[in-house]
Amino acid sequence: MDAKQGQTEMAGGARRRSEAIREALEDGIITGAISPGAHLDETELAERYGASRTPVREALQQLAAAGLIEIRPRRGAIVPQPDPHAILDMFETMAELEASCARLAARRLTAEDRAAITEAHARCSTADALDPDTYYHRNEDFHLAIYRASHNRFLEEQATALLRRLRPYRRLQLRLPNRIASSLTEHDALKDALLANDAERAATLARDHVQVQGSGFGDFMALLRAAAR
Amino acid sequence: MDAKQGQTEMAGGARRRSEAIREALEDGIITGAISPGAHLDETELAERYGASRTPVREALQQLAAAGLIEIRPRRGAIVPQPDPHAILDMFETMAELEASCARLAARRLTAEDRAAITEAHARCSTADALDPDTYYHRNEDFHLAIYRASHNRFLEEQATALLRRLRPYRRLQLRLPNRIASSLTEHDALKDALLANDAERAATLARDHVQVQGSGFGDFMALLRAAAR
DNA sequence: ATCGGACATCTTGTATACAAGAAAGCGCTT
């Protein structure tokens, strides 16, 4: 990846350079284009994005504060390679946040929420089960619709941020055999509970849907190991 | 507050200046020494902390990424004056996170957890009910013990971060008449549910304990209004 | 008195230079 490509990554609008660089780096980390374990060299990044070190450093400060990278004083920034325990902790927390969103959503559904959730579910159903990427995007839209339907802006933001952070691993999950089919079934039950205003049932279904548990646990761990190679 | 005081605030250890400035500012915001609505002038802060603008800017980037301040491009950083709706959203999310911590803790208690929670509760009980500040600190220790007992490091960090962010408002709550007494009663029931490994009951008690609801709602809103003057 | 435009001032965003600490390399001794 050369300097011109970096500058293309952050094209668009009269934004601060530091902000554009932060977004480009965040995307690279979340999509895996920047590998876990990678050292982020300020001078190299400055060249790549056609800027001085200053906005690069500011971008790195922001990423560190958001927990996406680690800055070791005087030794530079790295993209951490989370150990499987940390990933599981994050998934468990994601499950809890999704359960909270579902419980609140089930009690607060507006007509717009109902329509949005129903449509998002329908779009998941029509995605080709052999195409995990399309399913992945529509699956995410379904989840986002539930966060929004909680009508708690702060909770929505927290859940969305963690969803973004877990993207690489959530993509992995969809590669397991039959995972898309079972995901769809779970979505269906969850949609029904939401539309029926059954808060506790929605919370339980949402938590179980996201939680890495049972036979999926070993499969997921195996995928993590394979992805780390 | 003059320049010498700023430098005293960040004394201690061979840390990066930007880190020390961030911590000092964060504390100022959380304790209310830096008022909501305040404009954070880089040049003034640099003078105050005896540094150049560069580490000040880096500290501000971190604070913005953590959601404690807002940076408006080319117009500077302010400490936002959250509207009451945003505060309530944060409290509701806090209640959900505390419910999650309590549920997981009730299922995972070690002997150390039991001792820590029991002791923290006992210390709350011996605090002078006429001294909200002492009670406030011990109350917080009780909550932190529960987060730790969840044995989910990520969830513990998220809950702790939000607890810190809500400190000004949680302090306000303890000034309501009889709030300390009712808080103690609720802690007692929560401790019992935890020690009895009753996950669902613990979750419900924890959520209700933190949630701003019922007759406490109007009282809390009145306190917010008074505090904004 | 009010409004609009021009200019000055202030503050932020970024580039560049210098200082400081960490890591790597090299040579010598055991």
Add this chain to the structure above:
DNA sequence: AAGCGCTTTCTTGTATACAAGATGTCCGAT
């Protein structure tokens, strides 16, 4: 060959200077 100490190089942390945008002030026209 391994270990240690010294020197060099590299990278990060910070200070300073310059550029750019926002805000405030002043003056003239109506």
